[in-house]
Amino acid sequence: MNQTEKEIIFLDPVCTHNIWGGTKLREEFGYPVEGDDIGECWGISAHPNGDGTVRNGAFAGMKLSEVWQLHPEVFGNLNSDRFPLLTKIIDARDDLSIQVHPDDSYAKVHENGSFGKTECWYIMDCPENATLVIGHNAKTKEELAQMIHQGRWSEFIREIPVKKGDFIQIDPGTVHAIKGGLLILETQQNSDITYRVYDYDRLSGGKPRELHVEKSIDVITVPAKSVEDSVVSALGLPENQLNELYSCKYYSVFKLDVNGNAAFEQNNPFLLVSVLEGNGTVNGQAVKKGDHFILPCGYGKVEMQGQMSMIASAVRG
Ligand code: ZN
Numbered sequence: 039m040n041q042t043e044k045e046i047i048f049l050d051p052v053c054t055h056n057i058w059g060g061t062k063l064r065e066e067f068g069y070p071v072e073g074d075d076i077g078e079c080w081g082i083s084a085h086p087n088g089d090g091t092v093r094n095g096a097f098a099g100m101k102l103s104e105v106w107q108l109h110p111e112v113f114g115n116l117n118s119d120r121f122p123l124l125t126k127i128i129d130a131r132d133d134l135s136i137q138v139h140p141d142d143s144y145a146k147v148h149e150n151g152s153f154g155k156t157e158c159w160y161i162m163d164c165p166e167n168a169t170l171v172i173g174h175n176a177k178t179k180e181e182l183a184q185m186i187h188q189g190r191w192s193e194f195i196r197e198i199p200v201k202k203g204d205f206i207q208i209d210p211g212t213v214h215a216i217k218g219g220l221l222i223l224e225t226q227q228n229s230d231i232t233y234r235v236y237d238y239d240r241l242s243g244g245k246p247r248e249l250h251v252e253k254s255i256d257v258i259t260v261p262a263k264s265v266e267d268s269v270v271s272a273l274g275l276p277e278n279q280l281n282e283l284y285s286c287k288y289y290s291v292f293k294l295d296v297n298g299n300a301a302f303e304q305n306n307p308f309l310l311v312s313v314l315e316g317n318g319t320v321n322g323q324a325v326k327k328g329d330h331f332i333l334p335c336g337y338g339k340v341e342m343q344g345q346m347s348m349i350a351s352a353v354r355g
Contacts, residue, residue: 157226288353
């Protein structure tokens with residue numbers, strides 16, 4: 039293992055413009071992007087629709103996808119033809135469309151070999167009495183198709199209350215939508231396949247955005263998973279340690295709140311880290327709110343200092 043393989047890899051993210059986006063990603067997080075429709079910051083991404091650039095060190099200036107291709111040892115030589123995960127911050131000024139994602143096997147056949155999309159959300163901030171859409175109320179596939187074809191949206195969608203610090207796992211086949219006012223850290227499979235079920239009859243550039251009704255009906259799970267099985271609170275966890283929030287076959291997600299000093303071993307194939315609040319240092323390097331970085335394979339002991347709140351994720355090696 040040489041030194042370059044053990045450097046912390048900081049990334050310059052890619053931000054996107056969306057009809058439902060806002061201004062927090064520039065004004066609160068300092069990402070250099072103009073406009074008042076900034077919906078997403080793809081903080082750690084090697085996806086062709088938003089491939090992050092390495093900011094520092096031996097790989098400076100390279101796209102993350104190139105580092106993945108040319109230096110697989112940095113990521114533990116995983117058996118995958120593309121970088122497996124994608125981390126985003128989402129600032130929803132308005133409601134997002136009601137949507138659903140396919141799983142790997144459906145996406146492989148119907149979406150040109152793409153990965154499916156399993157994702158999860160950590161609620162970074164939201165107004166009082168915030169809600170989001172997770173699941174639906176149809177009891178059978180027939181009822182599902184009827185509700186969608188007849189546009190019985192208030193009956194169909196299941197809207198639930200959420201608060202800052204909630205964590206929500208969204209398996210493929212789960213109907214979901216972020217509501218206006220929410221600020222979310224999303225950890226997901228590296229995929230951009232979304233089927234839009236309903237878009238509140240909005241217009242974008244004078245036209246409604248495309249819906250994917252039949253594919254949605256194909257992939258929506260009936261009945262939906264219970265609310266209790268979908269949401270967990272990440273509040274009140276011990277400080278200065280990695281707390282696992284959730285683990286599935288694609289990722290493990292951790293909450294880490296540093297208050298003073300924290301130390302742990304980086305034994306995963308690699309660890310993705312996003313700083314959500316505060317600032318401090320990681321092995322002597324300054325980090326602050328809005329930074330996204332990767333601790334590579336074999337990094338070993340991680341020492342953090344400061345006051346900061348982070349979400350980290352790893353693939354299961
Ligand atoms: Zn989604």
